[in-house]
Amino acid sequence: MHWHHEPEEWAQHRTTVQMRVPPGTDCWRMTGTNECVNNAPFYFLEVEGDFEVRCKVKANYESPDDQAGVMIREDEENWIKCGIQMVGDIPHMCATVTHDYSDMSLHPLPHLPEYMWVHAKKIGDGLEVYISEDSFDWMQIRQGDITDDAILQIGLYAASPESDDGFEVSFEDFMVKGED
Template sequence: MDRPDTVAWQDGTWLNEPPRTRVDGDGLLVTARGHSDFWRTTAYGFVRDDGHALLRAFPPDSATEVTFVVDFEALYDQAGLMIRVDAETWIKAGVEMSDGLPQLGAVVTRGVSDWSVAPVPEWQGRAVTVRASRTGDAVTIRARCEDGPWRLVRLAPLAPDATATAGPFCCSPERDGLQVRFTHVTQGPADTALHEGEDGEDRGD
């Protein structure tokens, strides 16, 4: 199996540059702007497109992984991986504070946004990796905590001919001062199967 390549922080381009960033060893510390978010319309009736995302090309048949530390306190504190085509077509997946707990989830936006979550309280204070794998007309999103097993988060549509970018994102919809530590970003070949064990592939190593 080919191993992914580490992506240098300077290789990405900011969508909505955050107020502060600092390279710390191999990691990147990002301070989110207060009341920043990515969302379109559904249930809340507003459009927000001012969260922070450090993006680079996400071509077909590739995968991008983002690793970050979950250290959240306030409602809707969030970080993870974003896939972006344009302002009305994007996916964000990661961990977000909701109902007093860290929640693993994804928002898929095609004109309007949806949202799905599952509680992961045991992930607080630990390193989490989110992986997006693009093949055919779909992107498969998985996540894991440290060296734990991969969990399927979402299978979502993404047009084969779409020009997309991907990389780490964070938002702070309810407060000032959220700081997120991203430890690394990698890019490599896409998974060859939806489920581990199919066609001989196993992404759980």
């Protein structure tokens, strides 16, 4: 696996990746801000063709907009991120599809779960995103499009755009089916 924006503090033990997310990090393009920010830690592998990705995310969210999950990336202007994002003090399931401009969808959660499973699958140029608290009952939170003819970067991301200190996150059982 490879890094974009490797954090200073991170470790990998068997199937778990832990990191301290640096403050002032994000992945966002243009919408609402006219700014492009692409400095969030992203630990990825490259995949071509159809695939499924799944991961368990556990984090100590501390500030508004703290977020962690899975990212599927073609380049800086075309990507999808999905996972948990804090909006104020309320946790949300979040999926952002970006094709030059970021298009985010949020679904509030009744409570902050101890951990959340994220699952995405790509078939052709379509991508479906699912979230689960137990890895058995899945809820689809987004459908979007992504290129069908490129090698994609698929991996773990986290961001802390509003924080002064960042936060701790762990990713467990990251799995990609269909990888080359």
